[in-house]
Amino acid sequence: MPHSAFTAVAVRARAASTELALATRATKDATLEAMADALLADVGPILAANVADVDAAAASGTPDHLIDRLRLDESRLAAMAQGLRDVAALPDPVGEVLRGSTLANGLQLRQVRVPFGVVGIIYEARPNVTADAAGICLKSGNAVLLRGSSSALQSNTAIVATLRRAAGGSGLPEDVVQLVPGEGHESVKELMRARGLVDVLIPRGGAGLIASVVEESTVPVIETGVGNCHVYVDSAADLDMAERIVLNAKTHRTSVCNAAESLLVHEDVAAEFVPRIVRALQEARVLVHGDASFAACDGVVPATEEDWGTEYLGLEISAAVVPSLDAAIAHIRQHSSAHSDAIVTDSQSHAQRFVAAVDSAAVLVNASTRFTDGGEFGFGAEIGISTQKLHARGPMGLPEMTSTKYVVTGAGHTR
């Protein structure tokens, strides 16, 4: 293997992970508190670095909403520090015994949570992810290799420098937190091919980023966060409830992965519900891409085939009338990104069938898709929402950032 700058960083991460895996909860929590203190102490240099990123982004014509994601201020920095303290307060997943028994031959068997080792995180514009991801990885005993977007490079460099100093000051290796060196695609590629040095890769960002990581990586990947979420309004729905849930799921926050992107309505309630929900959505300034039934309403644009698979992340929604519960299920199975899909119904049998047949990370009954969230689920911290089936599915908290190990203790046992 050529000893590139990346390899050197990954080898140091591996060595740091060995030490971190053996660290006590007390040491890890003290380090997280020290990191929080250090972020607040270093507010000057961090915000100065961020101003440089923001200015460069503005000069290159970056749209305002992306610049807003990139921008830090004292209150966002305080939130990052508080996030690290919140992680310190959570239980340590490492060392938890998941199974334990004494076998018939007297062997003692235990399955114990252990850290992965080295985790790579590839993410986009928000520099607050840098501290969040570092905190979750540290608490779960993993060294982390962070790869943010080049637009946030100066901010991320400043934040990581602060976090590393705090780690070193708390008796852990500074290399438990590192930025992936280099700016081009080559260094991301090295990260994706570093099987053996990096144990898990978690891309956080848009569908394009995630697809390219899945395609190119030989390191095991946990996919997160693409959400083409559906709300299905059943024939047995309370239509007042349905309206509240559709509006909440679509408009409460539009740029997030658990926002609704598609509405399905059972034909038995379509005559009443379609005009009503179109009016309500339009009052909330939502553009409806509708099938023929919806397109009969003023202001609805005809949906194309592509709309059914589109994650708008804005004030737009696709909408269709379906002839049956099973047609709704089939539509969702075909088009959903398998993140979060909801049914509104008062029918127990319809709810049961929907829950069983919709193959998504979260299936919601009479609740907004917006509830699929580590915070809402009470996990305390979230590294992302997995939309894959292997290892972790749905919101990922600290336990999902670990592997396990079997410990078998005998007294000279042989077969």
Added chain:
Amino acid sequence: MPHSAFTAVAVRARAASTELALATRATKDATLEAMADALLADVGPILAANVADVDAAAASGTPDHLIDRLRLDESRLAAMAQGLRDVAALPDPVGEVLRGSTLANGLQLRQVRVPFGVVGIIYEARPNVTADAAGICLKSGNAVLLRGSSSALQSNTAIVATLRRAAGGSGLPEDVVQLVPGEGHESVKELMRARGLVDVLIPRGGAGLIASVVEESTVPVIETGVGNCHVYVDSAADLDMAERIVLNAKTHRTSVCNAAESLLVHEDVAAEFVPRIVRALQEARVLVHGDASFAACDGVVPATEEDWGTEYLGLEISAAVVPSLDAAIAHIRQHSSAHSDAIVTDSQSHAQRFVAAVDSAAVLVNASTRFTDGGEFGFGAEIGISTQKLHARGPMGLPEMTSTKYVVTGAGHTR
């Protein structure tokens, strides 16, 4: 996507998986019993197909031990049938509630085990894997795409035909069990790239097969079964116990992944233990590839650097003297395939340090590496032994063949 023969098969598997996911335990168990009965009823055609495979292998000069793996007889067929009945008797993992709580806002949250959907298994010569894998996948609610070796094609075709008829006769789609069509690498490649149609790929076989699947697959992979397992004899070891464990781990069965391939001895006990264990191993016809300390004994051949990473799967072992516990740990961390590594010691502190610092799927104290096995662990059935950290690590039983889903039930909840 071109509609190849493979795509057609995978699309049928996907459809069958939807039906199978909703099947009750009673239906699945009845199907497994019917499959067992059918294997016994079809002994004639299955053994005839196997004779054709065995004859072709013999004619092409296949070594005897590979022909032995390929060969079926009435007792092996009876064992396959019994394996299916054993799986029927195990609890159904699907539907198990792993977590459940009512959130502060009244939302009811449950995390429930669900099948993956479609599982691909790529395996080598043994045709009994065909029935074993089909049974485990069926019980865990997964449709399976089986890709055995071309040397076993006629045997596998006959077995799968029998299993499919039994599935159909029990009211499940026959397509819950299918062989991947085609013989060349192209069709394996299609299987490995069928992301979206196939949920998980499990290669079972040698290191070369597994490495190529990991390299080429975009479908998530669970690596299994490469075992470069170590036994470390500590300064505080009971040397009688150490001798028994080393001999058992090396010679009880040599062709399996949990057999020991490397022996490390602390220098404080080397003068006594090295000549003794070399003699005992040689009496058991084991060739020792030793470092300088071991090579001083008659009949020991000098180990090359390559030996430390070699899985012999035969009557050979690499052996070295190490200056300390930490040197043993470092050696194992560098060379182990992270399957199973054992320490023999009466020191509580040494055992603790070894268990914490050796980063393998199973770490054994005063017990033979041969115990890392789903049967020995009491899992009842095993699809393989995972040596990766994502999703499952160590012996994989039925629960490891599932994913989970969050079910969130509200009463019109919005954020």
